[in-house]
Amino acid sequence: MPRIDLTIIQQSNGTGYPAPYAAAVSGRWVRRLAPTCGLSDFGVSHVVLKPGAASSQRHWHEDEDEFIVMLSGEAVLVEDDGRTVMRAGDMAAFPKGEPNGHHLLNESDGDCEFLAFGRPPLGDAHYSDIDLRWAGGNYVRRDGSRY
Amino acid sequence: MPRIDLTIIQQSNGTGYPAPYAAAVSGRWVRRLAPTCGLSDFGVSHVVLKPGAASSQRHWHEDEDEFIVMLSGEAVLVEDDGRTVMRAGDMAAFPKGEPNGHHLLNESDGDCEFLAFGRPPLGDAHYSDIDLRWAGGNYVRRDGSRY
Numbered sequence: 001m002p003r004i005d006l007t008i009i010q011q012s013n014g015t016g017y018p019a020p021y022a023a024a025v026s027g028r029w030v031r032r033l034a035p036t037c038g039l040s041d042f043g044v045s046h047v048v049l050k051p052g053a054a055s056s057q058r059h060w061h062e063d064e065d066e067f068i069v070m071l072s073g074e075a076v077l078v079e080d081d082g083r084t085v086m087r088a089g090d091m092a093a094f095p096k097g098e099p100n101g102h103h104l105l106n107e108s109d110g111d112c113e114f115l116a117f118g119r120p121p122l123g124d125a126h127y128s129d130i131d132l133r134w135a136g137g138n139y140v141r142r143d144g145s146r147y
Numbered sequence: 148m149p150r151i152d153l154t155i156i157q158q159s160n161g162t163g164y165p166a167p168y169a170a171a172v173s174g175r176w177v178r179r180l181a182p183t184c185g186l187s188d189f190g191v192s193h194v195v196l197k198p199g200a201a202s203s204q205r206h207w208h209e210d211e212d213e214f215i216v217m218l219s220g221e222a223v224l225v226e227d228d229g230r231t232v233m234r235a236g237d238m239a240a241f242p243k244g245e246p247n248g249h250h251l252l253n254e255s256d257g258d259c260e261f262l263a264f265g266r267p268p269l270g271d272a273h274y275s276d277i278d279l280r281w282a283g284g285n286y287v288r289r290d291g292s293r294y
Contacts, residue, residue, distance in 0.1 A: 002224055002231040004238040037240030041212035041266045042189045065188035069262060071236050077149055084149040089218050091151040093184030115216060117264055119188045
């Protein structure tokens with residue numbers, strides 16, 4: 001497999017988010033490249049965001065470094081500090097444990113495409129704008145109750 | 148640091164290759180992004196290859212997964228099976244332990260640019276075309292003698 005052929009890798013818009021938080025990512029189409037390519041040291045996801053879609057709910061991880069690079073189109077990176085337009089070749093890094101929630105929003109009228117790198121997190125994730133937390137392998141409310 | 152500003156990250160064309168193998172990578176300019184960005188789960192290098200430069204001597208790692216994505220320009224990916232032209236958006240994965248040496252050559256007349264992902268290898272690396280091996284933290288000949 002010299003050059004990765006994306007067309008043979010399954011694309012999914014699935015999410016584990018409970019309603020009503022799932023709707024924001026219904027236009028997020030993910031290909032998980034690492035299993036297909038035989039990589040296990042880190043994960044690589046190829047993501048297409050349809051117009052209006054978010055990459056995730058805005059979040060940060062206690063124990064997962066994340067890195068993204070834009071491949072095409074335009075997305076807005078939203079963090080605590082504000083909004084940054086991201087275009088092909090633009091990159092951003094999200095070190096674990098930094099409590100600055102982030103996500104990408106496609107506010108354009110065309111698709112955008114990026115790669116996301118990370119390792120499967122063992123610890124919790126925190127959601128900045130909504131009553132949601134990933135804790136102990138489940139999505140829960142901030143008071144710890146299950147959805 | 149919402150969008151990574153490459154211009155503030157130091158660029159180096161250093162190499163540990165012994166002569167005469169160092170010359171091939173003298174036009175390879177690397178920025179190590181992970182330390183600057185606070186990432187430790189995996190490494191990310193931004194690499195510019197000047198015309199004529201190679202990304203490395205052709206090699207494979209016993210214990211390091213590698214992944215590359217082209218950002219601009221054109222390079223030729225050389226593996227045991229042959230040559231593949233890589234352009235912006237093209238990706239390739241090199242699973243650890245697969246004895247298929249790989250590198251990128253810039254045979255064009257302009258710069259090319261890519262990102263390379265991996266984790267610091269603890270084990271050996273094997274060089275496909277030359278009398279070189281990375282073993283026990285040193286560059287040695289195939290017979291084990293030091294340079």
